[in-house]
Amino acid sequence: MAEGEKLIPINIDDEMKSAYIDYSMSVIVSRALPDVRDGLKPVHRRVLFGMYELGVRSTSAHKKSARIVGEVLGKYHPHGDTSVYDSMVRMAQEWSLRYMLVDGQGNFGSIDGDSPAAMRYTEARMRKIADDMLADIDKDTVDHQLNFDDTLKEPKVLPTRIPNLLVNGASGIAVGMATNMPPHNLTEVVDGTIAYIENNEITIDELITHIKAPDFPTGGIIYGYDGVKEAFHTGRGRVVMRAxxxxxxxxxxxxxxxxxxxxxxxxxxxxxxxxxxxxxxxxxxxxxxxxxxxxxxxxxxxxxxxxxxxxxxxxxxxxxxxLQSSFSVNNIALVNGRPQMLNVKEMIHYFVEHRHEVVVRRTTFELKKAEDRAHILEGLIIASDNIDEVIKIIRASSNGDEARDNLMERFKLSEIQAKAIVEMRLRQLTGLEQDKLRSEYEEILKTIEDLKDILARKERRMQIIKDELQEVKEKYGDERRSEINFAGGDLSMEDMIPDEQVVITISHAGYIKRTPLSEYKTQNRGGVGQKASSTRNEDFLEHLFVGTNHQYMLFFTQKGKCFWMRVYEIPEGSKSSKGRAIQNLISIENGDSVKAFICTQDLKDEEYVNSHYVIMATKKGIVKKTLLEQYSRPRQNGINAISIREDDELLEAKLTTGTSEIFLGLKSGKAIRFEESKTRPMGRNASGVRGITLQSENDEVIGMVSVHNFEEEILVVSENGYGKRSSIDDYRVTNRGGKGVKTISITDKTGGLVAIKNVSDADDLMIINKSGIAIRMSVEDLRVMGRATQGVRLINIKGNDSIAAVAKVMKDEDAVDDTDINELDVNPENGTALDNTETETEE
The missing domain is CATH 3.30.1360.40 (Gyrase A; domain 2)
Known part of the structure; x- marks a missing residue:
C-alpha cells in the first residue's frame, strides 16, 4: 500500500445491497420498462430520435442500418450494438408490432424465427407513424437530458400523437418485476381516448364498448372474454389466443x-x-x-x-x-419515473395528460415565436413609415453599431428592432414589400390572439387533442385483425352482439349459414328476385328459418344424438355463399348424419322449455315425446335424444306445444293420424312407444308430419314418381300404434312410398332421383284427390332409376326477401318463424 493512502473498511453486505439496488433501479428506470406517456423503452426512443437527427425520415431515402446503429450507439445508447439493432429490427417486423415504426429494406427475419441479415446488409428509415411520434419535438414540447458523456441532449420522452403504449404494447423483464402489454387497435384506442376526454368520469365498462379487446398483429382469435375484461379493469389478466x-x-x-x-x-x-x-x-x-x-x-x-x-x-x-396459447397481461409502466400497475383508463389518462402538456408547451413556444416576430415587424413598419429619415441616420453613422444606437434613440426602438432595420434589404423599400409587411403583421396579431385563447381555455386545448387524434385515426386507423370469440368464456355473446334477426338456411347436402335479415331487401311482387345461394348444381336450399342471434339450433342425428348451437355460432355468409358443412361445426361421429333441425327460443327460459316438447319418429314406427327442458344443458360431444335400437334410426324431430296432430307414413302406403297428447312425455334416454304398426318385415316409416295448420293438405310421393295431395280431413284420427289407413294405392307400377309432407299452394316441391337428377314443381299444379287413389305421375322415371328424396321448399327461393320472410308460416304453438320444411328421407 502506498504511503499516505487510507483504507476505508466497508461491510460487504451493505456494499452488495446498495450496489444491487443501484443496478436494479437503473434496469427498471432506464432499460426494461416503457414510459406510460410514449410507450417506449429508452433504446427504442433513442433509435427513433437518432434516425430523426440523422434525417432518415419517412420521406427520405433508406440508410444503411449500420449507419443508424452507429449514430445511436455513439451519441445516446451506452450498451451493445446488438441491443440497438435488435430493437430497430423488431420495430420493422409486421408480426411483432401492430403498427410498425421502422420501414426496413432487406431481410428483417421471419415469423419462423429466422434471424435478420447483418446490419451492414439492411437499410431502414422511419415510417410515417413514427414521424407523428416525433412531431413538434423541436418546439420545446418535452424535457431533454444530457447523454451518457454529457456532450449532447436527448429527449426524456417523445411528444407522440400516437397512444403508442396501448396500440403497440410492450414487454420487458426488469429486476423483481416485468411488463407484458398487449397491442390494441388504433381506431378503437382513439375512440376510447376521445370518449375519455369528453367524459373523465367514464367507467372502464363504458371504455370497453370502444376498446373491445387486444388486437394482435398476427390476427387469430381471442377465445373467451373474462381475461380481457380482468386485464382492462386491473392491469393483469390472461388472454387466450387461438389460431x-x-x-x-x-x-x-x-x-x-x-x-x-x-x-x-x-x-x-x-x-x-x-x-x-x-x-x-x-x-x-x-x-x-x-x-x-x-x-x-x-x-x-x-x-x-x-x-x-x-x-x-x-x-x-x-x-x-x-395453435392455442395465452398472453399474460401485466400492465407495468413508468409513471413519473416510478413503476406502476395500470388499468386501461389510467393508461389513457396519462397519455391525455402528456398530450395536454405537449399542446401547452407547443402553444407557448409558438406564441413566443409569434410575439418576437410581431416585435420585429413593428420596428420594420416604423422604419418604412420614416424611411428617408432612417436612411439619413444610417448614412450619417460611421458603423453598424452606431447606426443601431442612433435608430434606437430616435424612434424609441429595442435593440432587436434596430438591428433588423439596419440589416433590412433595399428591396423591402418597394411598395409591394411594404404592403406585405403590414398584412403579415395583421396576420401575426390574429395568430397571437388565437394562441393566447388556446392557453386561456382548457376546452380548446382538449378539442385540439381530439382533432389531432381524429387525424391520426384517419391516417393510420384500420380494421381489427384479431376476432373475438365471446363463447369461449363465461361472458356470453349476448353482452356484445345485438339480438338482430337473421335468416338461417340449410341446403339439401347439409350446408348451413346465417345471413343478416337486412341483406334480403324488400322487393315488390313480380320482381325478378335475387340469387339466394351459390350451392352446388345438384344442391338446393331445403330449410329456411328466421331467427335471432340469441336463439338456439338443435341438430338431431340418425343415431339419436342431439347437438346444440347458438344461432350466432353458425358461420355468417352472404346470400350468395354456400355456407359450411354441418358436420364440420359439430362433433358428429363417423357413420352418423344430421336428420332434423329445430330452431328454438331461449333454452334458459324455464317457462318456455317447460311448455314445449320435441317429438321424434324412427324408421321402425317408434315415436317419443320429450320436454324441451331436457335439451337445455348441452355437451360438446352431443347428448342422447333417444335410445335407438340396433336396426333402427331416427327419422324426424319436431318442436310442438303438445297440442299438434301427428301423421306417420309407411313405405307400404299406409298412414296414421293421432293426437300428440296420446304420447306421454319421457326422459331423454327412453326409446319411445309404438306410433304405427309396420305391415311387414321390410316395411318402414318414411316420414312424420306435425300439423298445427289444418288448412294444409297432406302430400305423398312414391318411388316411381307417382304422387297426390289429399285433404287432412280424409284421414280419421285414430289411436297411436294402429295400422293406419291407406294414403296411396301401392302397386308395382307406383313402387313404395318415399315421402309424406304437409303442403299448401304456396310451396314448391324438389324431387331428387337416385341418379342425381333434381326436378322442381309447384304444389298448386297438383289437384287434391281422395286418399285411396294411386295419384298422378309427377315425373317420368327412366330405366332402373327411382326417387331418393322429396323436399318441400319455398316458392321462388331465389327471391327470398323481407316480404316473403315476413309471410313465412309462424308456428302459433311456439312463435318460432320457420317454413316447416321437412328433412329429406332416403329410400
Missing part, C-alpha cells in the same frame, strides 16, 4: 387450414412440435402437415386421415399445440 382455422376439402381429403396463428408464436417450431406429437401418437387423425405460406399470407395445411373427424382433431390441436 384461425377452417375446414377445406383438398383433392378429396378433409383438411384443417390455419391462416393466422397466435401472437409471438414461432410458426416453424409449432409445426415441428406438432409433427413430433403426431409421430408419438399423442395426436391422432393427422396424416401430413404442409406449410404452404408464401408472400400472399400464411397457410398451414393439416391433411387428415380418412376416418378423422375435423372438429375433434382441431380441438386436440388447440389442447396440445401452440
Amino acid at each position: 384461425k382455422a377452417s375446414f377445406e376439402e383438398v383433392q378429396g381429403r378433409e383438411c384443417i387450414i390455419v391462416t393466422e396463428i397466435p401472437y409471438q408464436i414461432n410458426k416453424a417450431d409449432m409445426i415441428k412440435k406438432t409433427a413430433d406429437l403426431v409421430n408419438d401418437k399423442k395426436i391422432e387423425g393427422i396424416s401430413t402437415i404442409r406449410d404452404e405460406s408464401d408472400r400472399n399470407g400464411m397457410r398451414i395445411v393439416y391433411i387428415l386421415k380418412r376416418d378423422a373427424i375435423p372438429n375433434i382433431v382441431l380441438n386436440t390441436l388447440y389442447k396440445y399445440t401452440s
Whole structure:
C-alpha cells in the first residue's frame, strides 16, 4: 500500500445491497420498462430520435442500418450494438408490432424465427407513424437530458400523437418485476381516448364498448372474454389466443387450414412440435402437415386421415399445440419515473395528460415565436413609415453599431428592432414589400390572439387533442385483425352482439349459414328476385328459418344424438355463399348424419322449455315425446335424444306445444293420424312407444308430419314418381300404434312410398332421383284427390332409376326477401318463424 493512502473498511453486505439496488433501479428506470406517456423503452426512443437527427425520415431515402446503429450507439445508447439493432429490427417486423415504426429494406427475419441479415446488409428509415411520434419535438414540447458523456441532449420522452403504449404494447423483464402489454387497435384506442376526454368520469365498462379487446398483429382469435375484461379493469389478466382455422376439402381429403396463428408464436417450431406429437401418437387423425405460406399470407395445411373427424382433431390441436396459447397481461409502466400497475383508463389518462402538456408547451413556444416576430415587424413598419429619415441616420453613422444606437434613440426602438432595420434589404423599400409587411403583421396579431385563447381555455386545448387524434385515426386507423370469440368464456355473446334477426338456411347436402335479415331487401311482387345461394348444381336450399342471434339450433342425428348451437355460432355468409358443412361445426361421429333441425327460443327460459316438447319418429314406427327442458344443458360431444335400437334410426324431430296432430307414413302406403297428447312425455334416454304398426318385415316409416295448420293438405310421393295431395280431413284420427289407413294405392307400377309432407299452394316441391337428377314443381299444379287413389305421375322415371328424396321448399327461393320472410308460416304453438320444411328421407 502506498504511503499516505487510507483504507476505508466497508461491510460487504451493505456494499452488495446498495450496489444491487443501484443496478436494479437503473434496469427498471432506464432499460426494461416503457414510459406510460410514449410507450417506449429508452433504446427504442433513442433509435427513433437518432434516425430523426440523422434525417432518415419517412420521406427520405433508406440508410444503411449500420449507419443508424452507429449514430445511436455513439451519441445516446451506452450498451451493445446488438441491443440497438435488435430493437430497430423488431420495430420493422409486421408480426411483432401492430403498427410498425421502422420501414426496413432487406431481410428483417421471419415469423419462423429466422434471424435478420447483418446490419451492414439492411437499410431502414422511419415510417410515417413514427414521424407523428416525433412531431413538434423541436418546439420545446418535452424535457431533454444530457447523454451518457454529457456532450449532447436527448429527449426524456417523445411528444407522440400516437397512444403508442396501448396500440403497440410492450414487454420487458426488469429486476423483481416485468411488463407484458398487449397491442390494441388504433381506431378503437382513439375512440376510447376521445370518449375519455369528453367524459373523465367514464367507467372502464363504458371504455370497453370502444376498446373491445387486444388486437394482435398476427390476427387469430381471442377465445373467451373474462381475461380481457380482468386485464382492462386491473392491469393483469390472461388472454387466450387461438389460431384461425377452417375446414377445406383438398383433392378429396378433409383438411384443417390455419391462416393466422397466435401472437409471438414461432410458426416453424409449432409445426415441428406438432409433427413430433403426431409421430408419438399423442395426436391422432393427422396424416401430413404442409406449410404452404408464401408472400400472399400464411397457410398451414393439416391433411387428415380418412376416418378423422375435423372438429375433434382441431380441438386436440388447440389442447396440445401452440395453435392455442395465452398472453399474460401485466400492465407495468413508468409513471413519473416510478413503476406502476395500470388499468386501461389510467393508461389513457396519462397519455391525455402528456398530450395536454405537449399542446401547452407547443402553444407557448409558438406564441413566443409569434410575439418576437410581431416585435420585429413593428420596428420594420416604423422604419418604412420614416424611411428617408432612417436612411439619413444610417448614412450619417460611421458603423453598424452606431447606426443601431442612433435608430434606437430616435424612434424609441429595442435593440432587436434596430438591428433588423439596419440589416433590412433595399428591396423591402418597394411598395409591394411594404404592403406585405403590414398584412403579415395583421396576420401575426390574429395568430397571437388565437394562441393566447388556446392557453386561456382548457376546452380548446382538449378539442385540439381530439382533432389531432381524429387525424391520426384517419391516417393510420384500420380494421381489427384479431376476432373475438365471446363463447369461449363465461361472458356470453349476448353482452356484445345485438339480438338482430337473421335468416338461417340449410341446403339439401347439409350446408348451413346465417345471413343478416337486412341483406334480403324488400322487393315488390313480380320482381325478378335475387340469387339466394351459390350451392352446388345438384344442391338446393331445403330449410329456411328466421331467427335471432340469441336463439338456439338443435341438430338431431340418425343415431339419436342431439347437438346444440347458438344461432350466432353458425358461420355468417352472404346470400350468395354456400355456407359450411354441418358436420364440420359439430362433433358428429363417423357413420352418423344430421336428420332434423329445430330452431328454438331461449333454452334458459324455464317457462318456455317447460311448455314445449320435441317429438321424434324412427324408421321402425317408434315415436317419443320429450320436454324441451331436457335439451337445455348441452355437451360438446352431443347428448342422447333417444335410445335407438340396433336396426333402427331416427327419422324426424319436431318442436310442438303438445297440442299438434301427428301423421306417420309407411313405405307400404299406409298412414296414421293421432293426437300428440296420446304420447306421454319421457326422459331423454327412453326409446319411445309404438306410433304405427309396420305391415311387414321390410316395411318402414318414411316420414312424420306435425300439423298445427289444418288448412294444409297432406302430400305423398312414391318411388316411381307417382304422387297426390289429399285433404287432412280424409284421414280419421285414430289411436297411436294402429295400422293406419291407406294414403296411396301401392302397386308395382307406383313402387313404395318415399315421402309424406304437409303442403299448401304456396310451396314448391324438389324431387331428387337416385341418379342425381333434381326436378322442381309447384304444389298448386297438383289437384287434391281422395286418399285411396294411386295419384298422378309427377315425373317420368327412366330405366332402373327411382326417387331418393322429396323436399318441400319455398316458392321462388331465389327471391327470398323481407316480404316473403315476413309471410313465412309462424308456428302459433311456439312463435318460432320457420317454413316447416321437412328433412329429406332416403329410400
